[in-house]
Amino acid sequence: QLQLQESGPGLVKPSETLSLTCTVSGGSISSSSYYWGWVRQPPGKGLEWIGNFHYSGSVYYNPSLRSRVTISVDSSKNQFSLRLTSVTAADTAVYYCARPNGLITAPFYFDSWGQGTLVTVSS
Amino acid sequence: EIVLTQSPVTLSLSPGERATLSCRASQSVTSTSLAWYQHKAGQAPRLLIYGASSRATGIPDRFSGSGSGTEFTLTINRLEPEDFAVYYCQQYDRSPPGYTFGQGTKLEIK
Numbered sequence: 001q002l003q004l005q006e007s008g009p010g011l012v013k014p015s016e017t018l019s020l021t022c023t024v025s026g027g028s029i030s031s032s033s034y035y036w037g038w039v040r041q042p043p044g045k046g047l048e049w050i051g052n053f054h055y056s057g058s059v060y061y062n063p064s065l066r067s068r069v070t071i072s073v074d075s076s077k078n079q080f081s082l083r084l085t086s087v088t089a090a091d092t093a094v095y096y097c098a099r100p101n102g103l104i105t106a107p108f109y110f111d112s113w114g115q116g117t118l119v120t121v122s123s
Numbered sequence: 124e125i126v127l128t129q130s131p132v133t134l135s136l137s138p139g140e141r142a143t144l145s146c147r148a149s150q151s152v153t154s155t156s157l158a159w160y161q162h163k164a165g166q167a168p169r170l171l172i173y174g175a176s177s178r179a180t181g182i183p184d185r186f187s188g189s190g191s192g193t194e195f196t197l198t199i200n201r202l203e204p205e206d207f208a209v210y211y212c213q214q215y216d217r218s219p220p221g222y223t224f225g226q227g228t229k230l231e232i233k
Contacts, residue, residue, distance in 0.1 A: 039168075045226075046211065046224050046225065046226045046227050047160075047162075047168065047211055047213070047224040047227075048224070049221060049222040049223070049224070052220075060219065060220045060221065062221060063219070063221070096167065096168070098168075102155075102173070102215070106155075106156070106215065106217055106220075107215070108155055108156045108158065108173060108174070108215045109158035109170060109173040109213065109215070110158075110160075110168070110170060110213075111170050111173075111179065113167035113168050113169075114167060115165075115166065115167050116167060
């Protein structure tokens with residue numbers, strides 16, 4: 001059974017870089033069949049997609065975050081990571097890693113999610 | 124960018140009743156790209172419906188999805204206590220690739 005688990009600091013200072021890691025078990029992030037992604041939820045608000053990547057190197061980001069986001073992979077550890085630079089209080093959210101699924105050319109929906117990790121941006 | 128508007132914002136019902144949740148898109152959406160999720164506080168979102176009407180693995184048949192174009196509906200028959208949660212619709216754009224979510228409908232116990 002596929003499992004995803006987020007990890008990383010729960011507190012980040014304004015203007016610094018948020019870094020999170022998602023560890024995948026029960027499946028390989030090197031699989032050509034799937035993308036992997038990040039979604040966040042600010043307190044009291046709805047879900048916001050951050051970005052997806054494929055092991056082949058294909059990556060795409062939410063245009064509203066593109067200038068600050070990088071998703072990378074460490075296949076030796078079966079992990080992928082999120083970096084978000086120049087954070088502000090508006091980046092305070094629960095961050096989820098998730099697996100998009102559907103067609104490899106169009107991963108329509110997210111069928112597996114991590115439990116989420118709260119990241120607070122505050123000095 | 125396609126905007127998804129869910130209604131109502133809050134729905135108060137009793138166990139055993141039927142819930143009807145609406146998701147309206149600002150422009151036509153292909154049915155294959157429309158999904159619904161259940162989200163409980165402190166838990167991971169759970170995929171319920173994909174392709175507008177296909178139930179995800181392990182989802183009870185009291186959950187059903189329907190609709191096309193700009194109007195989509197999630198129906199939950201015979202509400203169980205565990206069904207009270209927040210529900211989100213989501214759509215996928217091919218060009219440029221990306222996802223948008225509705226703002227959510229909170230289904231609460233009356």
